[in-house]
Amino acid sequence: MKILRAFKTEMDLNNSQKTACARHAGASRYAYNWGLARKMEAYKAGQKVPTAIDLHRELNALKKTELSWMYAVSKCAPQEALRDLDQAYANFFRRVKEKSAGKNFKVGFPRFKSKKSGLGSFRLTGAIHIFDKAIQLPRLGVLRLKEHGHLPSDGVHILSATVSEQAGRWFVSVQVEMEIPDPEQMGKGAAGVDLGILHMATVSDGSCVDNPRSLKQGLTKIKRLQRRVSRRKSGSANRKKAVRQLARAHFCVANIRKDALHQATSRLAKTKSAIVLEDLNVSGMLKNHHLAQAIADVGLSEFRRQMSYKGGWYGCKILIADRFYPSSKRCSGCGQVKPDLMLNERAYRCQYCGLVIDRDLNAAINLEQFLNA
Numbered sequence: 290m291k292i293l294r295a296f297k298t299e300m301d302l303n304n305s306q307k308t309a310c311a312r313h314a315g316a317s318r319y320a321y322n323w324g325l326a327r328k329m330e331a332y333k334a335g336q337k338v339p340t341a342i343d344l345h346r347e348l349n350a351l352k353k354t355e356l357s358w359m360y361a362v363s364k365c366a367p368q369e370a371l372r373d374l375d376q377a378y379a380n381f382f383r384r385v386k387e388k389s390a391g392k393n394f395k396v397g398f399p400r401f402k403s404k405k406s407g408l409g410s411f412r413l414t415g416a417i418h419i420f421d422k423a424i425q426l427p428r429l430g431v432l433r434l435k436e437h438g439h440l441p442s443d444g445v446h447i448l449s450a451t452v453s454e455q456a457g458r459w460f461v462s463v464q465v466e467m468e469i470p471d472p473e474q475m476g477k478g479a480a481g482v483d484l485g486i487l488h489m490a491t492v493s494d495g496s497c498v499d500n501p502r503s504l505k506q507g508l509t510k511i512k513r514l515q516r517r518v519s520r521r522k523s524g525s526a527n528r529k530k531a532v533r534q535l536a537r538a539h540f541c542v543a544n545i546r547k548d549a550l551h552q553a554t555s556r557l558a559k560t561k562s563a564i565v566l567e568d569l570n571v572s573g574m575l576k577n578h579h580l581a582q583a584i585a586d587v588g589l590s591e592f593r594r595q596m597s598y599k600g601g602w603y604g605c606k607i608l609i610a611d612r613f614y615p616s617s618k619r620c621s622g623c624g625q626v627k628p629d630l631m632l633n634e635r636a637y638r639c640q641y642c643g644l645v646i647d648r649d650l651n652a653a654i655n656l657e658q659f660l661n662a
């Protein structure tokens with residue numbers, strides 16, 4: 290079976306390489322913002338809205354005059370940015386359609402990219418070569434990698450490479466097409482999975498995936514740095530420094546969580562034939578400002594994202610219980626539903642059949658039973 294997969298790793302760049310990458314990211318952002326402005330302008334004037342191909346042609350003409358600085362970067366960077374812009378437009382119109390079909394969410398129009406949230410990213414296609422300790426990219430040459438042997442070097446077809454900056458570090462993500470063995474369906478059971486804060490995931494077979502200890506330490510650090518930021522005078526150099534430290538801590542926590550999630554989702558996708566998850570309350574998610582909860586929520590959508598693509602690789606179906614299914618209030622023993630369940634009750638006690646069971650495990654078993662409900 291052929292699959293598409295991305296591998297991401299950190300690069301070890303010298304100063305001139307960092308400058309070159311920043312310049313490419315700048316050209317990519319410039320092209321995106323310029324293209325967005327051109328599209329909006331054409332729309333307002335009642336003209337045909339230009340596509341990525343039209344815009345690329347126009348941009349190439351401008352390079353001969355006012356945008357000559359763009360000759361210093363690979364032509365892929367602006368070209369791919371314009372493709373992304375077309376995709377953002379397509380996504381916008383799809384969401385408008387879905388909204389008019391009754392789905393309830395905010396329809397965001399593509400926004401201009403700002404430098405505020407970092408230097409950004411760019412994508413390159415063409416001659417990309419992967420070595421054990423380095424990657425070779427068009428225009429940028431051979432760039433050293435911090436982790437050796439993580440990127441696949443043979444048996445894969447490389448489609449593109451995305452270079453991005455996050456909290457002062459540079460990463461490369463390589464999109465590849467690769468062959469994996471066909472999934473086996475035999476002898477694997479279904480399971481319900483309850484995602485939460487106390488335990489990252491509780492599985493209906495009784496196993497449980499805990500949050501890594503380093504996550505809690507990271508959260509404590511974030512809280513401390515947040516206080517530091519708010520105490521510093523706005524606009525001061527010390528405030529900027531504190532903001533940078535906070536961004537680094539956030540990034541670190543996100544990575545810890547992602548790693549732990551990857552381990553859990555790989556294990557589940559390989560050992561189960563179907564996974565039932567609860568539906569996400571998206572609008573409720575966006576309103577939540579409590580830190581631990583906010584991070585758990587990010588975990589929920591990330592878990593679901595990872596499960597759905599790994600499920601495809603390993604032959605594990607993903608089912609979502611509808612949002613009215615009372616996975617936490619229902620008794621997994623007798624099926625009766627409790628009218629109220631306090632958030633602080635760690636154990637589920639059924640007044641009908643007398644079952645006493647861990648609250649999260651009860652929810653996970655209910656999710657598994659959703660298959661037959």
Ligand SMILES: [Zn+2]
Nearest residue numbers: 620623639642
């Ligand atoms: Zn019961």
